[in-house]
Amino acid sequence: MRTLLFTLCAAGLFGQTDWPTYNGDYSGRRYSALDKINQSTINSLALAWVYRANPGREPQAGGGNNAPVIKGTPIEVNGVLYVTIPDHAWAVDARSGREIWHYAWKSKGGWHIGNRGAAAWHDTLYFETPDCNLVALNMADGKERWHKSICDLEQFYYASVAPIVVKDHVITGVSGDDLDIPGYIESHNARTGDLEWRWYAHPEPGTPEAKTWPSLEAMMHGGGMTWVPSTYDASLNLIYFGTGNPQPVIAGQGRMGSNLYTECIIALNPDSGKLAWYFQPSPHDTHDWDAVQTPVLFDGEIGGKPRKLLAQASRNGWFFVLDRATGERLVSSEFVKTNWALGVDAKGQPIPNPAKQPQKDGALVTPNQGGAINWPSPSFDPDTGLFYANAARAWSVYYLYDDGDKPEGWGGNDRSGYSEAMLQAIDYHTGQVRWSHKWPGNGGGVRSGLLSTAGKLLFAGDPNSNFVALDPSSGAPLWHAGLHASLTNGPITYELDGAQYVVVAAGDSLYGFAMRVK
Amino acid sequence: MFCLAALTCSVLVGQAGPSERQTVDAAAARRGRQIYTQYCINCHGALAKGTADGPDLIRSALVLRDRLGNELVPALKRLPGHKADLSSAQVVDITHFLKEQVEATAKDRNADEPPNVLTGNAEAGRAYFNGAGGCARCHAATGDLAGIGRRFKDAVDLQQRFLFPRATKPATVAVTAADGTAVKGQLVRIDDFNVSLRTAVGEYREFVRGANVNVEVDDPLARHHELLDVYTDQDIHNVVRYLESLK
Numbered sequence: 001m002r003t004l005l006f007t008l009c010a011a012g013l014f015g016q017t018d019w020p021t022y023n024g025d026y027s028g029r030r031y032s033a034l035d036k037i038n039q040s041t042i043n044s045l046a047l048a049w050v051y052r053a054n055p056g057r058e059p060q061a062g063g064g065n066n067a068p069v070i071k072g073t074p075i076e077v078n079g080v081l082y083v084t085i086p087d088h089a090w091a092v093d094a095r096s097g098r099e100i101w102h103y104a105w106k107s108k109g110g111w112h113i114g115n116r117g118a119a120a121w122h123d124t125l126y127f128e129t130p131d132c133n134l135v136a137l138n139m140a141d142g143k144e145r146w147h148k149s150i151c152d153l154e155q156f157y158y159a160s161v162a163p164i165v166v167k168d169h170v171i172t173g174v175s176g177d178d179l180d181i182p183g184y185i186e187s188h189n190a191r192t193g194d195l196e197w198r199w200y201a202h203p204e205p206g207t208p209e210a211k212t213w214p215s216l217e218a219m220m221h222g223g224g225m226t227w228v229p230s231t232y233d234a235s236l237n238l239i240y241f242g243t244g245n246p247q248p249v250i251a252g253q254g255r256m257g258s259n260l261y262t263e264c265i266i267a268l269n270p271d272s273g274k275l276a277w278y279f280q281p282s283p284h285d286t287h288d289w290d291a292v293q294t295p296v297l298f299d300g301e302i303g304g305k306p307r308k309l310l311a312q313a314s315r316n317g318w319f320f321v322l323d324r325a326t327g328e329r330l331v332s333s334e335f336v337k338t339n340w341a342l343g344v345d346a347k348g349q350p351i352p353n354p355a356k357q358p359q360k361d362g363a364l365v366t367p368n369q370g371g372a373i374n375w376p377s378p379s380f381d382p383d384t385g386l387f388y389a390n391a392a393r394a395w396s397v398y399y400l401y402d403d404g405d406k407p408e409g410w411g412g413n414d415r416s417g418y419s420e421a422m423l424q425a426i427d428y429h430t431g432q433v434r435w436s437h438k439w440p441g442n443g444g445g446v447r448s449g450l451l452s453t454a455g456k457l458l459f460a461g462d463p464n465s466n467f468v469a470l471d472p473s474s475g476a477p478l479w480h481a482g483l484h485a486s487l488t489n490g491p492i493t494y495e496l497d498g499a500q501y502v503v504v505a506a507g508d509s510l511y512g513f514a515m516r517v518k
Numbered sequence: 519m520f521c522l523a524a525l526t527c528s529v530l531v532g533q534a535g536p537s538e539r540q541t542v543d544a545a546a547a548r549r550g551r552q553i554y555t556q557y558c559i560n561c562h563g564a565l566a567k568g569t570a571d572g573p574d575l576i577r578s579a580l581v582l583r584d585r586l587g588n589e590l591v592p593a594l595k596r597l598p599g600h601k602a603d604l605s606s607a608q609v610v611d612i613t614h615f616l617k618e619q620v621e622a623t624a625k626d627r628n629a630d631e632p633p634n635v636l637t638g639n640a641e642a643g644r645a646y647f648n649g650a651g652g653c654a655r656c657h658a659a660t661g662d663l664a665g666i667g668r669r670f671k672d673a674v675d676l677q678q679r680f681l682f683p684r685a686t687k688p689a690t691v692a693v694t695a696a697d698g699t700a701v702k703g704q705l706v707r708i709d710d711f712n713v714s715l716r717t718a719v720g721e722y723r724e725f726v727r728g729a730n731v732n733v734e735v736d737d738p739l740a741r742h743h744e745l746l747d748v749y750t751d752q753d754i755h756n757v758v759r760y761l762e763s764l765k
């Protein structure tokens with residue numbers, strides 16, 4: 001068996017034909033060097049197969065058990081796709097879409113909002129379950145090797161994140177925001193599952209950063225969930241991920257201050273869990289704008305200097321470019337128009353407008369709670385130098401329900417209204433939107449990730465159940481296929497036997513498109 | 519949190535946590551509240567959120583783990599300064615009260631009662647309606663909006679509807695096909711590739727879009743959507759107060 005280490009060893013490795021991690025590689029760019037499918041051949045791209053995930057009829061414990069929806073990005077290794085939904089993993093033949101095995105986990109509860117995918121290391125597959133377990137499976141037959149608890153269901157944590165394997169560390173994140181619990185990220189030994197370290201999304205008591213909370217009590221119950229998988233730079237030996245909203249979510253009067261390390265982009269040493277630097281896209285968030293969107297890694301020039309860069313299009317509507325070695329901010333800019341910030345501070349972090357925090361009689365805010373972007377992945381295309389975000393302009397009214405001294409849980413909410421969806425192409429040098437393609441119709445937020453390729457194509461889902469290929473330099477739509485539902489994950493691509501495939505999920509189905517060049 | 523879809527966010531209730539959680543017995547919770555009020559409230563607070571003298575019990579891992587006193591009974595005997603001689607039945611009642619508080623917190627994203635949005639000035643709202651807002655171009659207080667203040671049980675629903683109105687008539691579309699054929703009708707669906715409509719006589723038509731096909735959509739709500747970038751929150755509250763006064 002070809003080792004995974006080879007395909008994982010470098011971000012965007014030339015010649016890579018598999019899709020072995022959540023983002024295809026460690027960089028988070030979701031850019032593929034495959035080019036058999038290109039602007040000249042795209043109209044020959046044809047549906048090769050459809051795979052429908054069937055978890056069976058046995059009811060599972062826990063909330064949110066609705067019809068199965070594939071929200072995870074499948075990984076593809078050695079001709080096999082591994083795809084997940086909460087409590088379930090499948091191996092599917094990547095050429096034919098035929099099921100090889102199905103693994104079902106017996107749940108003890110948790111919120112079944114979605115599962116973002118699996119990770120592979122040598123011959124082991126890892127995925128998280130809503131009831132707080134990291135499960136390791138034999139990739140060949142789907143038999144369980146071990147499982148380890150990664151969070152406390154009793155405290156209303158749950159698990160939905162796709163793990164990432166860095167060296168022999170399985171990096172896991174946690175979810176949950178019903179109660180006021182701290183977020184964290186863990187490293188587990190890839191062979192045994194044993195816990196190696198845990199990094200909490202709050203500072204150590206007594207440090208200067210701890211002064212961003214009014215009390216130890218508020219800080220230790222301050223949230224910051226780690227909803228989205230990390231990216232990794234092997235040369236700097238740093239992993240990068242975002243942290244979610246502070247708790248209580250909406251009523252922030254009991255946690256005055258910027259609330260570190262919630263709503264942050266974080267750089268950690270994967271061997272020790274030691275913090276290298278942080279940058280906070282949403283200081284003192286009161287809108288549930290988790291800053292967990294994929295920190296995308298690429299090298300480029302800013303101000304005439306070559307830089308190792310990290311870019312994030314954040315849920316709050318702002319785009320940031322940082323030096324990923326140091327965390328220095330280089331660009332802060334809106335990628336959709338927002339109305340909640342007074343400007344940026346000396347660090348380049350937006351300054352929240354107190355008037356646009358939730359109010360007893362309501363404050364009209366854009367973006368809404370769903371955000372200008374959400375968990376679906378962006379893409380960076382090194383050929384165009386553009387960062388792509390499947391975005392929304394959405395408005396809602398934020399209401400504060402609990403104006404007491406110590407709100408808990410949420411203490412308020414938003415009521416959504418109008419939204420419109422558009423694909424934004426952002427020049428990372430300036431943060432300016434180079435082109436914007438508004439999706440026709442009032443489709444609201446789009447829950448589709450993106451994929452760019454060396455075939456000069458940008459793949460996306462629109463709000464009308466179309467899988468679309470666009471020209472990445474102009475945004476012109478070039479090709480589409482109407483699916484039975486809107487895309488629910490991010491597209492992937494791989495090559496087998498000289499044929500290039502593109503695979504997307506819509507609802508409970510995977511659609512495999514193939515370009516068979518003779 | 520991450521939403522299943524933007525529109526469902528507001529109605530989600532807390533449903534995480536273990537499936538085998540203690541089911542709250544309302545009568546036991548009422549008894550538990552009385553016992554709590556007698557012995558616990560001074561240190562742990564009226565809502566069990568803690569005080570300077572005692573920790574928050576809703577955020578307590580021990581309380582969250584507890585099932586019918588299996589953790590709390592020994593804890594009360596172990597912890598100094600606590601009421602060690604409560605009967606097991608009394609402690610179980612307290613657990614029902616505390617679990618009730620936990621459940622309420624986990625559902626705290628839903629309002630107990632509608633927020634009061636009638637904080638604006640009706641006269642200023644009337645002036646905005648007839649002036650800067652441009653509302654009177656399409657609407658009339660004595661016409662389509664007569665009695666609007668009576669139509670909503672809660673003013674917060676009026677505020678939402680004012681900001682995000684439903685269309686009273688469908689969007690229309692005019693399509694001119696490559697051969698010059700022009701068709702108008704109610705817009706059914708539009709994307710980058712196709713547009714469909716229903717004509718005045720009820721005929722369904724679909725067109726493949728292209729460079730030679732002209733498509734003009736007229737959305738009656740477009741002006742409302744533009745105003746979302748214009749309103750101040752004070753404008754909104756003034757207009758809501760004015761609309762609410764149209765009884």
